[in-house]
Amino acid sequence: MGIFSNQKLCLGVAFAALFGVTLTGSYLRTRSQSISYAQSQLQTKNKNQLKNQNSVTETKTSLQLAANYQNSLTVNPVSTINSNQQEKDTAQQKSLSKTYQVIDELKRNKFKINGDRVFRTGKLPRTKVDLNQSDLLTVLLNTRKYFQEHSDADPDVQRTGILGTQGVTIPDVLKTLDFMIATLRQDIANGRPTRLQDPNFINKHFRVIKWSAYNPKNLRRKNLRITKYAVFSHSGSRRKTSTYNTPIYSLKDELATDKFYKKYTKQQVLSGIYERGGKEFGKVEPLAYLTREGLEEALMQGTILINFPDGSQAFFNVDRNNGIPYVKGLKRRAQKRYWYFRQVDAIKGYGHEINAKISVKPGVTFAGDVLNVGLGKIIVLEYNKGGRRRLKMGVLADTGGAFLPNLYQLDFLAGIFPNRQKFNENNRRLPTYAKAYILVKK
Numbered sequence: 001m002g003i004f005s006n007q008k009l010c011l012g013v014a015f016a017a018l019f020g021v022t023l024t025g026s027y028l029r030t031r032s033q034s035i036s037y038a039q040s041q042l043q044t045k046n047k048n049q050l051k052n053q054n055s056v057t058e059t060k061t062s063l064q065l066a067a068n069y070q071n072s073l074t075v076n077p078v079s080t081i082n083s084n085q086q087e088k089d090t091a092q093q094k095s096l097s098k099t100y101q102v103i104d105e106l107k108r109n110k111f112k113i114n115g116d117r118v119f120r121t122g123k124l125p126r127t128k129v130d131l132n133q134s135d136l137l138t139v140l141l142n143t144r145k146y147f148q149e150h151s152d153a154d155p156d157v158q159r160t161g162i163l164g165t166q167g168v169t170i171p172d173v174l175k176t177l178d179f180m181i182a183t184l185r186q187d188i189a190n191g192r193p194t195r196l197q198d199p200n201f202i203n204k205h206f207r208v209i210k211w212s213a214y215n216p217k218n219l220r221r222k223n224l225r226i227t228k229y230a231v232f233s234h235s236g237s238r239r240k241t242s243t244y245n246t247p248i249y250s251l252k253d254e255l256a257t258d259k260f261y262k263k264y265t266k267q268q269v270l271s272g273i274y275e276r277g278g279k280e281f282g283k284v285e286p287l288a289y290l291t292r293e294g295l296e297e298a299l300m301q302g303t304i305l306i307n308f309p310d311g312s313q314a315f316f317n318v319d320r321n322n323g324i325p326y327v328k329g330l331k332r333r334a335q336k337r338y339w340y341f342r343q344v345d346a347i348k349g350y351g352h353e354i355n356a357k358i359s360v361k362p363g364v365t366f367a368g369d370v371l372n373v374g375l376g377k378i379i380v381l382e383y384n385k386g387g388r389r390r391l392k393m394g395v396l397a398d399t400g401g402a403f404l405p406n407l408y409q410l411d412f413l414a415g416i417f418p419n420r421q422k423f424n425e426n427n428r429r430l431p432t433y434a435k436a437y438i439l440v441k442k
Contacts (some may be wrong), residue, residue, distance in 0.1 A: 015307065015373070105401065109366065117273060118212055119166050124203055124437060127389045130393070132361070137188070138361055143358055146358050146377075147173075158170055162440070176378060183323075210435070210436075211436040224434060224435075225410075226383075226409075230365060231301060232298075237288065245292075250340055266299075302348070314341065315347065317344045349397040350398050353435070361413075363414075364393070365412075366379050368401060371405070372405050385429065385431065412441065414427060
């Protein structure tokens with residue numbers, strides 16, 4: 001049956017067969033008119049037999065082709081399995097992209113956490129944001145300058161950290177700093193309160209990311225712990241006296257390259273190894289002398305303001321340490337970590353070396369986990385004091401050993417105080433725990 005040999009469409013096979021049979025019958029009827037009735041009857045009989053035989057063949061062929069076509073439309077069970085597996089793989093990849101490996105000060109892996117456990121989309125309440133415009137601008141400018149001038153030498157600030165699970169990149173951080181700097185400059189130049197105090201302005205122009213505390217030892221608490229640090233002004237002396245008998249030392253750059261200072265604990269340093277007759281005499285320089293308690297305050301806070309007997313005063317900031325990590329929960333006099341100092345011109349925050357440290361201001365600076373949360377993040381705290389809701393803004397521009405790692409705490413730079421009593425009195429106005437938000441420019 002030549003009509004089937006050139007078929008193009010499988011579904012049309014059955015229809016083509018029936019059409020061919022109809023044409024054949026018509027053709028035979030036309031020819032029967034020119035021959036005898038008997039011949040016509042015989043031919044018709046023969047043709048009908050042939051037609052019946054062909055119909056059976058055509059039907060079988062059509063059914064087979066139709067079955068083949070139907071099979072071609074049927075979803076392969078293996079394809080279904082593969083599709084389901086792809087969906088599972090995609091879901092797993094998304095889950096993995098939300099997983100962050102938390103590291104400590106020595107870059108050792110500590111634990112993994114899903115970023116959605118710590119962060120989610122939020123919104124600032126309709127409360128005026130508390131901030132000092134000029135001080136905030138100073139810290140923003142100095143933090144932005146650090147990224148610009150020291151990113152190559154300090155790869156830690158190029159880490160996206162845990163906020164990478166929320167799609168926040170280093171360019172996003174820089175864009176946020178730039179926008180805030182431009183806004184503050186415009187507002188200050190126009191002599192008006194900055195728009196950054198308006199929660200509606202912030203909600204419009206920034207992604208507001210709510211930060212829930214994650215402490216592996218206390219998973220129930222969601223608000224961040226807000227500790228406070230300060231610069232204490234202490235009386236001291238340029239030379240050793242019976243009262244001021246505990247030195248703060250500075251490393252001599254030309255002698256510090258062999259890292260000799262990393263061999264000694266705080267207790268060994270204070271035993272006199274750098275004093276005349278000590279085994280390392282001459283390798284460091286005494287900058288000033290404090291009381292023993294004054295030294296512990298300087299080591300804990302990172303910066304100290306020393307008032308000298310001649311009426312002068314100077315800031316001293318931590319420079320390099322002996323490489324021994326701070327131990328949480330250990331009393332400070334028992335800590336083996338020791339810091340060497342440098343005289344500086346302002347309160348200093350984060351920096352990979354002393355000459356690069358960010359100059360910061362009280363009231364708008366937070367210390368936190370720079371490795372895992374990241375330098376330059378804009379923080380807004382929400383808390384209640386005196387029956388009123390309050391918002392306070394600052395920049396994550398400092399760090400410390402207690403924050404590596406730490407996803408549940410921030411340290412607020414409260415100010416300069418003559419003693420701990422005044423410091424504690426000031427802290428009564430500040431929260432112990434607070435909701436925290438991170439702002440990222442849209």
